[in-house]
Amino acid sequence: MKKSFKVDKVSIGIRFDRWIRNNIGKVPQSLIEKDLRKGNIKLNKKKTKSSTKLKLNDEITFFDLNYKLDLSKKKRKFIPSGEIIKESEEQIIDNNENFVVINKQSGISVQGGTKSKKNLIDIFTNSKIFKNQKPYPVHRLDKATSGVLIIAKNRETAKLLTSLFRIRKIHKTYLAISNGEIEKNDGELNHDLIRYEGKKKVLENAKTFFKILDKNLNCSLIQLKPITGRKHQIRKQLYYIGHCVLGDDKYHNTIYKRNINNELMLHSHQIRFMINKKKYSYKALLPEHFKKMLKIKRLKFSNF
Numbered sequence: 001m002k003k004s005f006k007v008d009k010v011s012i013g014i015r016f017d018r019w020i021r022n023n024i025g026k027v028p029q030s031l032i033e034k035d036l037r038k039g040n041i042k043l044n045k046k047k048t049k050s051s052t053k054l055k056l057n058d059e060i061t062f063f064d065l066n067y068k069l070d071l072s073k074k075k076r077k078f079i080p081s082g083e084i085i086k087e088s089e090e091q092i093i094d095n096n097e098n099f100v101v102i103n104k105q106s107g108i109s110v111q112g113g114t115k116s117k118k119n120l121i122d123i124f125t126n127s128k129i130f131k132n133q134k135p136y137p138v139h140r141l142d143k144a145t146s147g148v149l150i151i152a153k154n155r156e157t158a159k160l161l162t163s164l165f166r167i168r169k170i171h172k173t174y175l176a177i178s179n180g181e182i183e184k185n186d187g188e189l190n191h192d193l194i195r196y197e198g199k200k201k202v203l204e205n206a207k208t209f210f211k212i213l214d215k216n217l218n219c220s221l222i223q224l225k226p227i228t229g230r231k232h233q234i235r236k237q238l239y240y241i242g243h244c245v246l247g248d249d250k251y252h253n254t255i256y257k258r259n260i261n262n263e264l265m266l267h268s269h270q271i272r273f274m275i276n277k278k279k280y281s282y283k284a285l286l287p288e289h290f291k292k293m294l295k296i297k298r299l300k301f302s303n304f
Helices: 016-023 029-038 082-089 120-125 155-166 233-240 254-259 288-296
Strands: 003-006 041-043 059-062 092-095 099-104 146-152 171-179 186-197 200-215 219-226 266-275 278-283
Touching (some): 016 029, 029 041, 092 278, 099 120, 120 146, 146 155, 155 266, 171 288, 186 233, 219 233
Parallel strands (some): 146 266
Antiparallel strands (some): 003 059, 041 059, 092 099, 099 146, 171 219, 171 266, 186 200, 200 219
C-alpha cells in the first residue's frame, strides 16, 4: 500500500512525528522511528528524522507500515462558536495587513492536536479578521502559557517571521512566578536540556537571561529573556535550578508539589523585532490569575 499527502498551510512548521499523530492516529513514537528508519514513511521521497519541521507542499508518503493505517477517517476539526470567536478577537493587540498580535489566554492551544481540539488557528480561520485569508502560526506558546502571540496573514509574512525567529532577531520577554527565593538577582541560565527521539536521547543547549523583579522567602517574580527556543525551555530551566514555575504540573519539585495551582504562572509579556528598519514592540497585559497570584504571594510588579 502506498499513500501520499501534501502538507497544507496549517501544518507549516510542525514536527514530522506530530503531523503523523495528528493526522493518522495515536501511533507509538517507537513505531514512527522504526518506520522512518526503514523508509516506510518518507518526506519528499527521502528518509528523514522525526524532528524535521514541515514546509508548505512537502510530500509525505506512507508505504508498508507495521501498524494499522486508517486513512478513511478525516481529522475532526474544531468548529468554534460565534461567542468563542468574539472572545478571541477581543484579545487582539494589533491587527495590520500582514499579521495579528494577540494576548493569548491560558488554557488554549495554538494548533489542534490529539489531546486538544480547541485552538486559535481554527478559531481565526472562522473569524472575519481573516476573511479571504488564512492564519499562519509562526511560533508557539504552550497551552498553559499566556501572552503575546503573532499569527501571520499570508505566506510571505509567515516565512519572514519564521526566519526572524530562527536567526534570533525576535526578542521575547517572559514573566514567571517561581517557588522559593532565588538567591541571585540576575544572571544567565545555561543548561543542556534532554529530549527524546524515540529511545534516542538528544541534548540541546538552552540559554536564558533572567532578572529578579521581586522576591521573598516563599517565591520569586522573574523576568526571563530566552536566547534559544527549546521546547518548554523556561519551565525546564527553572525546574533544573530547583525553582519550578508555580502551577507547573509537569516540571515541579517534590517539596513544592502541594503548592501546585490550577494555572501556570508563566506569561509572554513582550515581543520586539524589526522589519525593513521599522521597529515593532508589543506588550500583553497580565491575566487576572497572574495578578491575583502576585497579591497572594505579596510580590510587586508595577507594569500591569
